[in-house]
Amino acid sequence: PRIFVPNDATAVACGADRVARKLEAGLLARGITADITRNGSRGLFWLEPLIEVETERGRVGYGPVKPSDIEDLLHAGILHGADHPLCVGVVEEIPYLKKQTRLTFARIGIIDPLSLTDYKAHGGYRGLERAITLGPSATVEEVVESGLRGRGGAGFPTGIKWRTVAAAPADQRYIVCNADEGDSGTFADRLIMEADPFCLIEGMTIAGLAVGATKGYVYSRSEYPLAFVVMEKAIEKAREAGLLGDNILGSGLAFDMEMRMGAGAYVCGEETALLESLEGKRGLVRAKPPLPAHKGLFQKPTVINNLVSLATVPVILDKGGKYYRDFGMGRSRGTMPIQIAGNIKFGGLFETAFGIPLGELVYDIGGGTASGRPVKAVQAGGPLGAYLPTHQFDTPFDYEAFTAKDALIGHGGLVVFDDTADLADMARFAMEFCAHESCGKCTPCRIGSTRGVETLDKVIAGEKREQNLALLTDLCHTMKLGSLCALGGFTPYPVLSALNHFPEDFGVAPKLPA
Ligand code: NAI
Structure with missing residues (x-):
């Protein structure tokens, strides 16, 4: 059977490597040949390390597993999906996962992050193929039509930004991915890099072809060493497979990209400071205007988007802008990967259409505080976001609804505090x-x-x-x-x-x- 043990930073921090080694040894001792795939986390972090076994019923999960549980699990017959106190049943049926609408995170935790075969088997590169058929301006219009807004926090319409860059006269344009994910409680960018790196590569390639940029950079924070390595490996694999370079998918079109690492400054997540840092200078904020769309990296027109925005582009191109915009409420279209963190029982990633009330996220999905004490407040949108008291928990997760309460959804991070917080x-x-x-x-x-x-x-x-x-x-x-x-x-x-x-x-x- 195929067995999955996650390999992303969260799972590894919870001991997934030791679990994988123990599992391998246990199988070897029993003379069993099984294929252990190191997948990414599904984002149900309280269950990590979560072992999944492919069975006729679907993938059956066991978690959180300690290395010392392995012998007992193997003895119980988990290779056949046997019951065990750590069994969480068929993973796709866990309500936390089942209630989600996973568009951007559709493949997360399912595939081997560095397998192009897995990626393509789960819809990968269909978006790029369609973008090549559509051509640049129709690709930009598809993104405009989707209603996608900047997932870094400001919510500026991505398609309009792309239009601006495409229309700016230049001999060179750039795509820059902002992966300097500095908001407290957020990990969506990291999880994509570690668990579905080709999705970001595909999204950046589509952006490059759409606006006429041949070069892209991912600026990742230095606190993400694992994500950095996974991305570098994926970029190399994409190049070897002709998915980056001078002749993408045989189209004769060119786009290539590289990784860059930040040096630990929060302000380098601000787009102009990021560009300065990318140019090798100190991360000082530039005055705007000019906008990066007009004069960005090395003074050239630059699409600088948050990682989640870029990773959402493949599904939009694959399924169509209209399909994407049918999710959501008001001017907040599509889905948002909400990251539930802080003092919370079920911390993790919850991708859902805009409009879900804050209280539902904290109580019904997150299960209330980990301490078991009453919730006092939630800080939404990172360290610069407002604290929302429980009487505002009916606020729907929507850019405008949050703004109306002097709050922001930011990059979708929620940090929960109990009544002991001052x-x-x-x-x-x-x-x-x-x-x-x-x-x-x-x-x-x-x-x-x-x-x-x-x-x-x-x-x-x-x-x-x-x-x-x-x-x-x-x-x-x-x-x-x-x-x-x-x-x-x-x-x-x-x-x-x-x-x-x-x-x-x-x-x-x-x-x-x-
Ligand atoms: P902004 O509203 O100034 O700009 C948003 C984006 O739209 C920028 O890329 C800007 O260049 C672009 N833009 C604006 N007008 C445009 C036009 N007419 N044509 C083309 N492009 C245009 O907001 P800013 O300063 O980029 O971001 C602020 C947000 O950052 C906050 O709302 C906060 O939520 C978020 N934030 C996110 C963090 C994270 O870790 N993800 C950390 C800290 C803050």
């Missing part, structure tokens, strides 16, 4: 984080964040609380409107949401309902 501390952390990560180019972010920490310290110590709170609110206003990029511009969101929703943590009496 939101004044978290507000202080936001300012401290900004001070630490600021590139230093603009004053509101560089100086404002440091003054923010000091002012919050005074508030927390009860020193002239009212005056200092007024000062803090004023400072937040300046940072919001005066910063060059989202780092300084969004830091006020966690600070003000904490203050507005949890004034008691700041030593302020809660406002009575009107």
Whole structure:
């Protein structure tokens, strides 16, 4: 039988390599030849390491498996899908997975990440084939039609960005993939690189052919060493198979790509700082305009998209823009890979159509806190995202609905906190984080964040609380409107949401309902 043991960073961190070795030895000792495939995680992280065995009923799972469980599992007959206390049944039937709509993550956890045969057997390269048949402008229009918006967090329509780049006159254009996934609680970019790297390669190739760019770069954060290696191997394999290079799929069209590693600065996830870093310079934010779409990498028109946006392009081209846009609500079309993290019982990846209420994600899907204590708040959209209190849990997961509450969905990360969290501390952390990560180019972010920490310290110590709170609110206003990029511009969101929703943590009496 074919057996699967995940090989992505989460599973490996949970001991998957040791489990795989023990399994191999156990099979060898029994004289059994079985094919152990190192797949990616399905994103049901509390079950990792999750062993799956192919049976007539489908893939039967066992997890979380420790190396010391292997002998017992083999004895119980897991190669035939036997029952065992660690058996989680047919994996596809687990409600957490079954309730999802997996479009971007359709192959994640199913295939061997570095097998082109597996990739193609699961719909891979159908999107690129169709893009080649359609030609550049119809490909761009298909992405416009899909309604796909930037999954890095800002939600700018991807197709419109591509149109801008395609129309900009130039002798050279570039595709840059932003894989500097720095938001707290997020791992979608990493999981795609580690578990379905050809999907990103295909998406970037489609983007390149669509806008007339022959070269692409993936800028990955340095904290993702495994993803980096998997991507490099996949790029090499794609080249050997004629899926990158001068004659893609025999079309005579050219596109190639390379990996680049960041050096640990959060601000390098900001697109212009990223471009500076890619050019070999210090990661300082550039003033916009000019937009990267007009003058990006090496001053050439550049499509810079988040990794999830690019990895969603193959399914859009394969199934059509209309198919994709039929999912979702309002102006938020398609699906979002929501990453549920923090103090949560069932942490993992949940890809679903836009519109699901926040509370459903936290309670029904995530199972509430891991500590078993009441939920106090959820921070959505990374360290620069707002804290949402439980009375806002009816908010649907949608760009506009979140904006209306002074919150952001960002890159789709949720970090859950229980009632022991002190939101004044978290507000202080936001300012401290900004001070630490600021590139230093603009004053509101560089100086404002440091003054923010000091002012919050005074508030927390009860020193002239009212005056200092007024000062803090004023400072937040300046940072919001005066910063060059989202780092300084969004830091006020966690600070003000904490203050507005949890004034008691700041030593302020809660406002009575009107
Ligand atoms: P933005 O709204 O300035 O730009 C969004 C994108 O659209 C950029 O690529 C920009 O160049 C492009 N764009 C804007 N107008 C355009 C036009 N007319 N034609 C073509 N392209 C155009 O937002 P920004 O500063 O890029 O991102 C802010 C967001 O980043 C925040 O909302 C936050 O959610 C997110 N964020 C994500 C993080 C992560 O780890 N994924 C970390 C921190 C923040």
